[in-house]
Amino acid sequence: MQDIIEVKNLTTELTLGDVHVPVVNDVSFKIRPGEVYALVGESGCGKSMTALSIMRLVPEPPAKIVGGEILLHPKNGGSSNLLKLTEKEMRGVRGNRIAMIFQEPMTSLNPVFTIGDQITEAIILHQHLSKKQALANAIEMLNTVGIPNPTQRVSQYPHELSGGMRQRVMIAMALSCKPELLIADEPTTALDVTIQAQILELILKLVHDFSMSLLLITHDLGIVAEFAKQVAVMYAGQIVEQSSVLDLFANTKHPYTKGLLDSVPMPFKQDGKLTSIPGMVPDLFELPKGCAYQDRCEKVHRDCKEIRPQLLGKNLKHRYRCFFPYAK
């Protein structure tokens, strides 16, 4: 099966004064049709910048995509490199073939328009329907995402809805043009646990029903374990480990991944002390020579301070950026 999207050596730089810093550094991954691909990491690791780069929405300046390819392979053939498209062509892709859901449902909805207006905007633009037809589609979408009384809800404003309902509206909006790829950037982080469970199950059901692919960006390894099939762990702008979810948990290679896994309390196992990762995420402007994780790593060695490790196993299913990975 051909991949829906192929990100190859994507590099996005941030410029401050005359210093250039790669916030997304040589990131490559592919997503198959119908697959849930997770991008996981802590704040500042570059996971959101990767998503924004795919949408070509990086704030420019200060950020700029400086290298790589983003190949979109539609089902009916004819691949295109998103980085080569004009802004006008890109507008036909955004919201239409690739849609995105953001973390904060309050700030990503416009408070002065009804939710009906906001959903129909994309439908009218991309599918060239009349206002009436678009509104009917919008009501149907609201129904699909589980909003009660959709006919009344279309004429309401965002402030009249709860956080979970707003995120449902965002999902309805994102899916209104039946995209091939949905990017969800921390879609449930701002929500309560019970609502989080509702929204995640909903996204997953819709991904399945609409046969979309999902790029799920999260910091929560629990969500990765339960919902994703493939995963890439990012640290300081780079992918440090990349494999299937089962393999990542069963056969962890990179010390950072292991550190992350150990710092999450397990809900059912009584354990003594949590193993925490010492120190903190390095400043991208002052990255050390060698491995970016060296100062926090328990396996650090002389070589780690001199040479920057490459992502090993180019053709293997499990790749990691470390000289001293954990054995199975």
Add this chain to the structure above:
Amino acid sequence: MQNSMPLLEVKNLVKTFPVKGGFFGKTVGEVHALSGVSLFLGKGEIVGLVGESGCGKTTLGRTILKLTEPTDGKIIFHGKNITSYSAEQMRPLRREMQIVFQDPYASLNPRMTIGNAISEPLKVHKIVPRKELKEKVLELLSVVGLKEDAYYKYPHEFSGGQRQRIGIARALSVNPKLVVADEPVSALDVSIQAQIINLLSDLNQQFGLSLLFISHDLKVVRHISHRVMVMYLGRVMEVLDAGDLSEAKHPYTVSLLSAVPVADPKHKRKRIILAGDVPSPLNPPSGCVFHTRCPMAIERCKTEIPLLREAEKDNQVACHLV
């Protein structure tokens, strides 16, 4: 621990906030933040308070510290009924009860060096003579795992995790008996979260610090606490030993537990997904406040409020069906 005199005892605490509206600012309704919450906390104990947004957990923390006035009920701290204490009367007690806030960015004055920020409570409460101030602050910094050079730095020079350590150092400076930690790790990254949780656990073990740990994250609460209290819409649903959580009785606790994603892809289980949203505390449901979302609700739940009663061991549960 129930037999010894508890450090803190809260009895039937009620807190309502008036909702003003209309031209003359008349009271048009009431938000029922707390409807009869009882709690005790022993010396050296960590009680975890868990619930979704709007369940009243933060209000409970603030009311216990008398940062908001309770509408009804009793707060007994260290044998003293402080419910009707004035701000003046509370002042000497402030050194015995401290709070750590959620947002480490907003809770430090950006114009004050860390040294000054931590010395301030020491000066106000005259904990140490002026000459020894700096020494005491440096000692506190080392307790929370910060370097000495932090003394002369400003808040913007620190990361979120480090600022939370500063907040903890400031709370500890007056040797409090009780610390209320309101979502202390929610704003932090996972790897940093673990550091702060371990720090609070250590402080509890080394100095016998009593802690009311408020969080929406059941994983974290279960890890750090001795006992866990689950709240929903201003009422206590269940109180249980942290080790007993996997055998929780109340349908709300059970569904909360099942909603937490587990970082283990082989872990398979049935997820109970609660329908709908948390109802508005302006107009809470009749009977059991959870009946609108409860998968097991019966007719009786709609009319009769279940009382918190003893279950197995020292656990308590408020449900007709258990």
